[in-house]
Amino acid sequence: MAVYTQVPAEELARFLELYDVGTLLAAKGIAEGVENSNYLVDTTGADGQGARFILTLYEKRVDVADLPFFFALLDHLGERGCLVPRFIHDREGKTLQTLCGRPACLIEFLSGVSVTRPTPEQARATGVALGQLHRAAEDFTGERPNALGPEGWHRLADACGDGLDEITPDLGARVRHELAFLDAHWPTTLDRCVIHADLFPDNVLMRGNEVGGLIDFYFSCTDIRAYDVAITHSAWGFTPDGTTFNETVAHKLIFGYVASHGLTPAEHAALPILSRGASLRFLLTRAYDWINTPPDALVTRKDPLAYLRRLETYATLPAERLFGRLV
Ligand SMILES: Nc1ncnc2c1ncn2[C@@H]1O[C@H](COP(=O)(O)OP(=O)(O)OP(=O)(O)O)[C@@H](O)[C@H]1O
Numbered sequence: 001m002a003v004y005t006q007v008p009a010e011e012l013a014r015f016l017e018l019y020d021v022g023t024l025l026a027a028k029g030i031a032e033g034v035e036n037s038n039y040l041v042d043t044t045g046a047d048g049q050g051a052r053f054i055l056t057l058y059e060k061r062v063d064v065a066d067l068p069f070f071f072a073l074l075d076h077l078g079e080r081g082c083l084v085p086r087f088i089h090d091r092e093g094k095t096l097q098t099l100c101g102r103p104a105c106l107i108e109f110l111s112g113v114s115v116t117r118p119t120p121e122q123a124r125a126t127g128v129a130l131g132q133l134h135r136a137a138e139d140f141t142g143e144r145p146n147a148l149g150p151e152g153w154h155r156l157a158d159a160c161g162d163g164l165d166e167i168t169p170d171l172g173a174r175v176r177h178e179l180a181f182l183d184a185h186w187p188t189t190l191d192r193c194v195i196h197a198d199l200f201p202d203n204v205l206m207r208g209n210e211v212g213g214l215i216d217f218y219f220s221c222t223d224i225r226a227y228d229v230a231i232t233h234s235a236w237g238f239t240p241d242g243t244t245f246n247e248t249v250a251h252k253l254i255f256g257y258v259a260s261h262g263l264t265p266a267e268h269a270a271l272p273i274l275s276r277g278a279s280l281r282f283l284l285t286r287a288y289d290w291i292n293t294p295p296d297a298l299v300t301r302k303d304p305l306a307y308l309r310r311l312e313t314y315a316t317l318p319a320e321r322l323f324g325r326l327v
């Protein structure tokens with residue numbers, strides 16, 4: 001479920017009058033997603049030919065102060081040909097509004113579906129799209145620190161406290177051991193740029209084997225570029241529960257990225273460590289939500305242990321099996 005705020009049709013119709021998009025035809029809440037309220041909105045369109053948009057009301061995790069960074073980033077990437085949704089400007093050029101008491105934006109609709117079992121071709125296409133995104137981000141001047149980097153992991157682990165061991169015995173000790181390992185080995189000299197930082201299959205809209213759009217940039221931030229490759233590898237290369245590593249899918253993702261952007265030998269060599277960091281990041285955010293969301297809440301809690309399983313795979317399998325050989 002992700003409709004926290006119900007928007008009455010009359011209010012939505014008035015909201016749409018701010019834009020040059022025609023008048024309201026239909027609006028439907030979107031079930032996917034957990035952070036914000038999202039609606040699919042159909043209008044008559046500026047030219048009377050019909051148009052479709054996403055309406056997002058920002059609920060809790062997105063800080064309104066960060067929105068100008070996201071607006072500028074998506075404008076920049078869109079201008080450079082990346083398949084990312086544009087924020088729609090109203091008649092006065094404004095992007096951010098208030099609707100039903102929440103910060104709200106009208107966003108370009110991109111067609112495509114999120115896949116749950118990606119094929120190797122879809123993984124390759126996603127690797128290519130990630131490489132294109134990093135190329136396009138090279139001359140983006142905006143910056144946003146990653147609150148969920150190594151320091152953030154320590155804060156999250158402290159906030160989870162003894163709750164970790166209630167998820168599974170000894171998880172607290174495993175997390176502390178991993179934090180110490182990553183503190184000692186986290187790379188400091190790799191190239192940085194603005195990264196997506198959450199390019200899971202549910203944030204890639206596929207049209208067959210082609211990428212139709214990359215969405216949900218609300219975790220995007222300035223960080224190690226190859227860390228984005230590691231995050232994406234950890235999300236695409238495993239079954240969602242983390243039990244099975246799919247070597248073909250995972251290697252195709254890397255090959256796609258190498259074809260469109262390239263990885264330096266140092267970046268390739270760092271992937272095992274970066275992927276352990278990615279696993280710990282999602283383990284900890286999921287664990288924090290697990291501990292702090294009542295089991296009967298409307299939001300489905302994501303399983304932190306799915307990322308513990310990935311972590312163990314990254315810590316044990318040889319790099320060549322995980323990432324293929326750099327040619
Ligand atoms: N620009 C877009 N074009 C088409 N569909 C979109 C677009 N933006 C969002 N959606 C649809 O809305 C759903 C929820 O969007 P999104 O992932 O941004 O939500 P969220 O609440 O931020 O969730 P989460 O962070 O959990 O992924 C997506 O799975 C997708 O189906």
Ligand SMILES: N[C@@H](CCO)C(=O)O
Nearest residue numbers: 198200282285286302
């Ligand atoms: N992609 C994250 C959720 C935040 O968007 C996860 O699966 O834990």
